[in-house]
Amino acid sequence: xxxxxxxxxxxxxxxxxxxxxxxxxxxxxxxxxxxxxxxxxxxxxxxxxxxxxxxxxxxxxxxxxxxxxxxxxxxxxxxxxxxxxxxxxxxxxxxxxxxxxxxxxxxxxxxxxxxxxxxxxxxxxxxxxxxxxxxxxxxxxxxxxxxxxxxxxxxxxxxxxxxxxxxxxxxxxxxxxxxxxxxxxxxxxxxxxxxxxxxxxxxxxxxxxxxxxxxxxxxxxxxxxxxxxxxxxxxxxxxxxxxxxxxxxxxxxxxxxxxxxxxxxxxxxxxxxxxxxxxxxxxxxxxxxxxxxxxxxxxxxxxxxxxxxxxxxxxx
Amino acid sequence: xxxxxxxxxxxxxxxxxxxxxxxxxxxxxxxxxxxxxxxxxxxxxxxxxxxxxxxxxxxxxxxxxxxxxxxxxxxxxxxxxxxxxxxxxxxxxxxxxxxxxxxxxxxxxxxxxxxxxxxxxxxxxxxxxxxxxxxxxxxxxxxxxxxxxxxxxxxxxxxxxxxxxxxxxxxxxxxxxxxxxxxxxxxxxxxxxxxxxxxxxxxxxxxxxxxxxxxxxxxxxxxxxxxxxxxxxxxxxxxxxxxxxxxxxxxxxxxxxxxxxxxxxxxxxxxxxxxxxxxxxxxxxxxxxxxxxxxxxxxxxxxxxxxxxxxxxxxxxxxxxxxxxxxxxxxxxxxxxxxxxxxxxxxxxxxxxxxxxxxxxxxxxxxxxxxxxxxxxxxxxxxxxxxxxxxxxxxxxxxxxxxxxxxxxxxxxxxxxxxxxxxxxxxxxxxxxxxxxxxxxxxxxxxxxxxxxxxxxxxxxxxxxxxxxxxxxxxxxxxxxxxxxxxxxxxxxxxxxxxxxxxxxxxxxxxxxxxxxxxxxxxxxxxxxxxxxxxxxxxxxxxxxxxxxxxxxxxxxxxxxxxxxxxxxxxxxxxxxx
Numbered sequence: 001x002x003x004x005x006x007x008x009x010x011x012x013x014x015x016x017x018x019x020x021x022x023x024x025x026x027x028x029x030x031x032x033x034x035x036x037x038x039x040x041x042x043x044x045x046x047x048x049x050x051x052x053x054x055x056x057x058x059x060x061x062x063x064x065x066x067x068x069x070x071x072x073x074x075x076x077x078x079x080x081x082x083x084x085x086x087x088x089x090x091x092x093x094x095x096x097x098x099x100x101x102x103x104x105x106x107x108x109x110x111x112x113x114x115x116x117x118x119x120x121x122x123x124x125x126x127x128x129x130x131x132x133x134x135x136x137x138x139x140x141x142x143x144x145x146x147x148x149x150x151x152x153x154x155x156x157x158x159x160x161x162x163x164x165x166x167x168x169x170x171x172x173x174x175x176x177x178x179x180x181x182x183x184x185x186x187x188x189x190x191x192x193x194x195x196x197x198x199x200x201x202x203x204x205x206x207x208x209x210x211x212x213x214x215x216x217x218x219x220x221x222x223x224x225x226x227x228x229x230x231x232x233x234x235x236x237x238x239x240x241x242x243x244x245x246x247x248x249x250x251x252x253x254x255x256x257x258x259x260x261x262x263x264x265x266x267x268x269x270x271x272x273x274x275x276x277x278x279x280x281x282x283x284x285x286x287x288x289x290x291x292x293x294x295x296x297x298x299x300x301x302x303x304x305x306x307x308x309x310x311x312x313x314x315x316x
Numbered sequence: 317x318x319x320x321x322x323x324x325x326x327x328x329x330x331x332x333x334x335x336x337x338x339x340x341x342x343x344x345x346x347x348x349x350x351x352x353x354x355x356x357x358x359x360x361x362x363x364x365x366x367x368x369x370x371x372x373x374x375x376x377x378x379x380x381x382x383x384x385x386x387x388x389x390x391x392x393x394x395x396x397x398x399x400x401x402x403x404x405x406x407x408x409x410x411x412x413x414x415x416x417x418x419x420x421x422x423x424x425x426x427x428x429x430x431x432x433x434x435x436x437x438x439x440x441x442x443x444x445x446x447x448x449x450x451x452x453x454x455x456x457x458x459x460x461x462x463x464x465x466x467x468x469x470x471x472x473x474x475x476x477x478x479x480x481x482x483x484x485x486x487x488x489x490x491x492x493x494x495x496x497x498x499x500x501x502x503x504x505x506x507x508x509x510x511x512x513x514x515x516x517x518x519x520x521x522x523x524x525x526x527x528x529x530x531x532x533x534x535x536x537x538x539x540x541x542x543x544x545x546x547x548x549x550x551x552x553x554x555x556x557x558x559x560x561x562x563x564x565x566x567x568x569x570x571x572x573x574x575x576x577x578x579x580x581x582x583x584x585x586x587x588x589x590x591x592x593x594x595x596x597x598x599x600x601x602x603x604x605x606x607x608x609x610x611x612x613x614x615x616x617x618x619x620x621x622x623x624x625x626x627x628x629x630x631x632x633x634x635x636x637x638x639x640x641x642x643x644x645x646x647x648x649x650x651x652x653x654x655x656x657x658x659x660x661x662x663x664x665x666x667x668x669x670x671x672x673x674x675x676x677x678x679x680x681x682x683x684x685x686x687x688x689x690x691x692x693x694x695x696x697x698x699x700x701x702x703x704x705x706x707x708x709x710x711x712x713x714x715x716x717x718x719x720x721x722x723x724x725x726x727x728x729x730x731x732x733x734x735x736x737x738x739x740x741x742x743x744x745x746x747x748x749x750x751x752x753x754x755x756x757x758x759x760x761x762x763x764x765x766x767x768x769x770x771x772x773x774x775x776x777x778x779x780x781x782x783x784x785x786x787x788x789x790x791x792x793x794x795x796x797x798x799x800x801x802x803x804x805x806x807x808x809x810x811x812x813x814x815x816x817x818x819x820x821x822x823x824x825x826x827x828x829x830x831x832x833x834x835x836x837x838x839x840x841x842x843x844x845x846x847x848x849x850x851x852x853x854x855x856x857x858x859x860x861x862x863x864x865x866x867x868x869x870x871x872x873x874x875x876x877x878x879x880x881x882x883x884x885x886x887x888x889x890x891x892x893x894x
Binding site: 059060061062063081082085145149150151166168170171236254258260262263266274275276278279280281282 | 427449451848
């Protein structure tokens with residue numbers, strides 16, 4: 001009996017030894033990996049202890065450790081705070097709308113650009129569509145403000161010329177969200193299309209040739225080859241976007257919103273910014289931020305699990 | 317062998333410990349940079365409190381300073397720094413922080429890494445909060461008397477100065493140093509009208525007017541101590557909007573250009589005409605209410621909503637802040653703009669602000685400055701800059717500062733802020749670095765263009781607190797502004813009649829109102845701002861929504877704050893206290 005057990009143990013420890021041997025062989029590579037791992041740990045994991053602020057009555061003079069515990073006070077009061085509830089609702093609305101409208105936009109652009117045969121036109125279009133991505137929202141917000149100005153803006157000029165009444169888009173809650181989504185698409189469509197164009201370029205040309213032989217036209221090839229080949233990439237980016245669903249676009253909104261549209265535009269991030277940095281309720285703001293991140297993690301894990309169950313795609 | 321090694325190791329450790337202790341104690345006794353033998357007075361100072369006597373700067377000290385309301389543009393080794401270091405035997409480390417930038421300041425506070433002295437315009441903590449958060453230390457009264465005699469005299473002369481900022485549970489210790497706000501001894505805001513437009517439209521000024529200066533554009537700015545009524549103002553705004561006052565044949569002018577922040581600036585005199593001041597409380601029907609939920613405020617909102625509906629307000633006002641509004645005013649399409657006397661008097665620090673920016677740009681523009689508008693009940697006025705006396709702002713001493721450092725800091729503070737001999741810290745040597753703008757000693761001092769007027773390599777204003785006695789206030793006030801203040805805006809009878817103060821105010825931290833304010837201010841501000849803007853642009857019916865708004869305000873912390881304020885003294889009683 002003992003001999004059997006011993007043999008079994010030897011058998012089980014064999015792969016471990018093999019792993020060890022393999023690791024020893026690649027020790028230089030592991031050593032090289034150590035530096036980025038250390039940096040990752042130092043700058044991404046060590047600062048996580050700051051989360052403790054959400055559970056403390058934070059006093060800067062005492063620091064995080066010495067500040068008193070707040071016995072989950074902030075998490076208890078979170079859902080009695082109507083401004084938080086509103087911010088949560090606005091965040092979800094804006095994010096979902098962006099996901100529905102803005103997420104497919106780069107896919108459409110990439111697929112259409114792929115069909116363009118005039119190389120110069122394709123390159124110029126791509127370059128122009130990338131440009132807004134490189135500008136900060138501080139600059140873009142001024143440009144958006146001018147374009148949408150009820151007095152000088154080109155859109156209102158057209159409306160006025162057609163006999164309509166100028167609209168103050170950025171101060172009207174019915175128009176603010178559409179303005180957010182359109183400007184978000186404008187800024188990110190070109191940049192977002194790059195990754196899809198890269199995926200398209202890796203599609204096996206034999207597929208298109210075979211389709212040509214079968215007599216497929218360009219539209220058919222696009223629908224039956226290009227788009228299906230993009231699905232794994234779309235799924236991964238969609239899951240990642242779900243994880244970001246509570247990031248509705250802090251820079252964009254902070255630079256464009258005003259008290260007239262707080263009703264629809266005040267999101268969790270702008271609320272945290274006001275609470276934390278403007279009103280110095282750092283502990284409460286951290287609690288709100290932590291809530292947001294936990295929801296983000298739950299969504300990303302949940303979405304991945306659902307997608308894995310229904311297809312072979314997914315992040316992990 | 318091992319035993320011998322352990323003995324040797326223990327001996328070495330013990331030896332190094334003893335050496336370290338000797339080193340530490342000798343450092344604490346002598347400090348760094350102590351030079352020379354002590355005089356009699358120094359010895360006396362030491363004997364009394366263990367601290368050096370006033371004027372004894374024999375020991376060199378390091379100080380980390382950020383000044384007050386600075387922009388972080390200070391250069392190391394600047395002119396003022398060198399002179400102060402030499403005079404007080406100190407080594408200054410400049411903390412380069414934009415004290416107006418809320419993000420920078422709040423992050424610095426959150427990190428707890430504060431300069432030895434500071435006064436942040438962008439900070440939101442009160443003196444009590446800084447102290448309770450363990451960020452600042454208290455300042456003993458006996459040290460103030462001993463090391464800051466001029467400051468102490470200022471407090472003596474401004475009761476209840478010694479009773480303000482007293483640390484909780486400590487009778488003679490203070491949470492912060494305060495400043496004397498001599499530059500605010502006047503009405504802060506005044507209505508201005510485009511006089512060239514009024515003349516073109518045939519609208520008469522409300523009284524005799526005269527120019528406030530003779531050159532540089534001031535000759536085109538007129539002043540009258542009479543005022544239009546709100547009704548007359550409304551008619552003027554209509555004429556500005558619809559009667560083509562600039563004569564270009566286009567319907568492109570507006571009566572008024574408010575902005576979406578700084579409500580207490582643009583609405584000061586208009587709300588004052590109803591007898592209320594933003595941010596202050598008042599007594600209405602025997603009850604203490606916040607101005608923002610008072611009937612007076614409601615009436616003001618209804619007037620503004622009517623003006624907006626009639627198209628008298630520039631429609632972009634909801635999306636522009638005060639800085640953008642100055643730029644927009646410069647386009648010359650606005651007829652009415654509230655401004656400080658200093659703006660129209662073109663004091664150096666107001667450069668670029670409306671309405672003087674347009675006067676400088678367009679030689680055809682003329683302005684009329686009037687007294688605050690007269691309201692429906694004959695009321696005229698605006699909120700006083702400080703709620704009770706002229707003491708305001710706060711200069712803090714970091715928790716890390718020792719008594720020895722504090723003694724030196726207080727002496728520097730007393731000299732650079734209250735001794736007229738220290739004028740060089742603000743303007744350098746007059747004649748070399750700056751010049752009088754008019755009669756010497758009676759006009760504004762301007763730094764020559766080749767030097768930075770603040771901070772930079774000269775270090776002007778980099779270490780001072782914003783405390784201005786009348787003389788110091790006059791250095792930054794042009795003759796035109798002084799004239800406006802003397803003739804009307806700073807006249808004691810005008811101030812008596814027109815300054816609106818809160819009904820109750822917790823000047824001496826006797827209640828928990830500051831704590832409650834901190835807790836609820838954010839949400840109350842959001843409620844008030846949203847309601848105000850929606851009400852003015854007509855998104856909501858003020859009459860229908862008013863009760864709901866008031867209830868929301870009270871339920872969101874307003875009720876608690878008002879209940880606490882009921883325990884605070886009446887401002888009228890504080891003012892009568894001598």
